[in-house]
Amino acid sequence: MKVITGVVGNDIHVVANRLIDLSLQARGYEVFNLGVNTYLEEFFDAAVETGAEVLMISSLNGEAEGWAREVKLLKAKYKQLDELIMMIGGNLVVGSGNTEDIVSRYKNYGFDLVCHQVDLNTGLDSLEAFINDGKIKERCQ
Amino acid sequence: MSRENEKLFIDIGSTYFKLSTSEHLEQHFRNFNKDILDDLTHKCGNIIKRFDKNDVHICSSANGGLSALIIGISQSFSLKYAANIAFNSGINIIDTVLYQNIEEYTPPSDLIDVVIVVGGINSHDNIFSASLYQYLASLNYSNIVFVGSEKEVPAIKDNIENVVILPNIIDDRLHIVEKYLKEFLTNLYQQDIEGKEDIKHLYDITANQIFSTPYIVNKALPFIDARFSVVNPFILLDIGGATTDIHYSKDLVDDNIVTENEYDRLVFKKLGVYKSRQSLIFAAKENEFVYELLMHLKVTENIFDEESEKATKILMQLAIFLVLCKMSHYKKAYINLKLLAINSIVLTGGITKVLNIDEIENIISFFYKKILTSDHSPATILDSNYDIWTLGAKEKELCQ
Numbered sequence: 214m215k216v217i218t219g220v221v222g223n224d225i226h227v228v229a230n231r232l233i234d235l236s237l238q239a240r241g242y243e244v245f246n247l248g249v250n251t252y253l254e255e256f257f258d259a260a261v262e263t264g265a266e267v268l269m270i271s272s273l274n275g276e277a278e279g280w281a282r283e284v285k286l287l288k289a290k291y292k293q294l295d296e297l298i299m300m301i302g303g304n305l306v307v308g309s310g311n312t313e314d315i316v317s318r319y320k321n322y323g324f325d326l327v328c329h330q331v332d333l334n335t336g337l338d339s340l341e342a343f344i345n346d347g348k349i350k351e352r353c354q
Numbered sequence: 355m356s357r358e359n360e361k362l363f364i365d366i367g368s369t370y371f372k373l374s375t376s377e378h379l380e381q382h383f384r385n386f387n388k389d390i391l392d393d394l395t396h397k398c399g400n401i402i403k404r405f406d407k408n409d410v411h412i413c414s415s416a417n418g419g420l421s422a423l424i425i426g427i428s429q430s431f432s433l434k435y436a437a438n439i440a441f442n443s444g445i446n447i448i449d450t451v452l453y454q455n456i457e458e459y460t461p462p463s464d465l466i467d468v469v470i471v472v473g474g475i476n477s478h479d480n481i482f483s484a485s486l487y488q489y490l491a492s493l494n495y496s497n498i499v500f501v502g503s504e505k506e507v508p509a510i511k512d513n514i515e516n517v518v519i520l521p522n523i524i525d526d527r528l529h530i531v532e533k534y535l536k537e538f539l540t541n542l543y544q545q546d547i548e549g550k551e552d553i554k555h556l557y558d559i560t561a562n563q564i565f566s567t568p569y570i571v572n573k574a575l576p577f578i579d580a581r582f583s584v585v586n587p588f589i590l591l592d593i594g595g596a597t598t599d600i601h602y603s604k605d606l607v608d609d610n611i612v613t614e615n616e617y618d619r620l621v622f623k624k625l626g627v628y629k630s631r632q633s634l635i636f637a638a639k640e641n642e643f644v645y646e647l648l649m650h651l652k653v654t655e656n657i658f659d660e661e662s663e664k665a666t667k668i669l670m671q672l673a674i675f676l677v678l679c680k681m682s683h684y685k686k687a688y689i690n691l692k693l694l695a696i697n698s699i700v701l702t703g704g705i706t707k708v709l710n711i712d713e714i715e716n717i718i719s720f721f722y723k724k725i726l727t728s729d730h731s732p733a734t735i736l737d738s739n740y741d742i743w744t745l746g747a748k749e750k751e752l753c754q
């Protein structure tokens with residue numbers, strides 16, 4: 214299965230990104246890592262070019278929500294991304310917040326799996342469960 | 355006979371031609387009522403006669419380049435990569451088509467020299483279908499090349515007559531692979547030059563291959579600081595009668611495309627002051643700052659209707675301004691250069707015969723102030739003796 218990953222926007226926190234790349238490969242995924250500093254359009258374009266099934270965005274520095282609000286609008290311009298599994302993780306708000314609220318907001322933005330401050334392996338387990346269980350809108354924790 | 359090893363270099367432009375020997379350079383305005391070879395032998399027969407065919411090297415920019423239309427499946431990868439390669443090969447892109455919306459595009463009616471179809475990494479399939487073939491059927495083109503996913507090749511071959519298949523320009527890590535498409539396009543460009551009736555006759559006086567001028571100039575760039583006091587990074591503008599070429603070092607590009615070449619170039623086909631005067635004026639009128647610029651130069655737009663030396667000067671100045679605009683963030687083009695990081699601007703081509711350094715610097719500082727709101731002022735260097743072209747021609751010759 215093909216997965217696109219990267220860190221959205223102007224975010225340069227690279228450590229998690231490297232770990233995600235390695236962990237996904239270890240679990241048998243074919244990984245396309247766009248690295249830090251990746252714009253939404255590049256994520257979607259990479260999905261088009263590769264035919265990837267999963268888009269896994271990471272955001273650490275607090276700018277995630279600004280981008281997440283754009284997701285539905287931009288994704289609607291693409292004609293073949295309806296099946297794409299959308300996942301986001303990292304620090305999804307500035308400072309701290311109520312996880313329940315955060316998850317539900319991000320689902321409204323168009324994400325299937327939302328992993329706010331969730332450990333990577335737990336997150337990847339929930340992706341597997343999501344894929345195997347046939348799209349139950351599983352939460353991350 | 356010429357002295358041993360002495361070479362004659364000839365550059366055929368759309369407006370002038372230039373001849374250079376080891377100690378002498380001359381240039382002549384072309385007589386458009388004459389075939390190039392006749393004109394050349396009429397004006398410079400004595401020099402040409404002195405040289406053996408093996409010692410004559412010719413380049414030409416008289417044809418103005420090829421046109422391309424690109425069909426790709428995403429802006430950030432297939433269209434961007436193909437556009438980048440086409441530009442670097444000196445090809446003019448007349449349109450790019452995003453495949454998912456192909457039915458919404460009106461096919462251009464002009465004859466297109468080459469259509470480039472691209473999309474998908476090699477493991478991706480089922481990308482293209484009938485809508486591509488329908489669109490292609492409505493186009494008028496001379497060459498077509500496919501540089502997308504390997505898995506699409508059988509279907510592409512079945513459905514597109516005479517299609518040339520080359521290795522994918524997108525590798526499995528979504529990086530660009532320039533080599534094959536660039537080679538193909540450069541060869542097409544070359545064939546186009548050689549195919550021109552006028553140019554063919556020139557093989558009567560040379561036994562060497564005739565190259566395109568931008569290619570030769572590009573060859574000179576790594577050596578340019580040997581001849582001039584150029585401070586890196588620099589851009590080089592070759593503004594002539596039919597086209598404007600801009601050469602720049604790669605580190606000026608605000609882009610993460612990784613390529614092997616140190617220098618790239620862009621050709622603006624319709625920005626010249628003689629042969630493409632009308633389209634230059636059109637481009638100028640479209641630019642919202644041009645009236646302010648004309649005011650700054652103390653002329654009115656009536657200058658566009660004049661056929662004077664003054665009008666030519668103003669058009670040259672406009673060409674500098676427009677080309678800088680096209681490269682800046684003010685206009686979102688394929689490539690934006692970090693113009694604030696430039697230390698030198700080198701000018702070559704017909705422009706050096708028309709404008710003096712003050713007239714050029716005047717425009718450059720207007721551009722920086724107005725468009726980039728900056729007092730930055732890169733050093734301006736005028737290549738009035740066509741040293742750059744001679745340097746490139748010699749380098750090329752040494753490499754052979």
Ligand code: B12
Binds near residue numbers: 337
């Ligand atoms: C190192 C670091 C930096 C370095 C980054 C170097 C680099 N190139 O990577 C530098 C100094 C450059 C930096 C800069 C900044 N940083 Co900083 N940085 C950190 C720090 C200390 C560690 C990050 C790290 O590498 N952790 C190790 C990795 C492995 O852990 P992780 O990133 O948390 O990722 C784990 C999980 O989140 C999860 N995960 C991540 N992504 C995803 C995605 C999915 C799908 C899933 C399932 C899981 C998942 O998996 C990982 C492993 O479990 C954190 C604080 C902290 N202790 O976390 C702050 C932190 C991330 N930075 C922060 C900030 C604010 C900044 C700056 C804005 C500071 C500033 N004012 O300039 C800048 C932003 C720069 C930019 N443009 O992005 C804040 C973010 C706050 C927020 N979101 O509200 C933090 C949390 C510090 C804090 N407590 O305030 N930073």
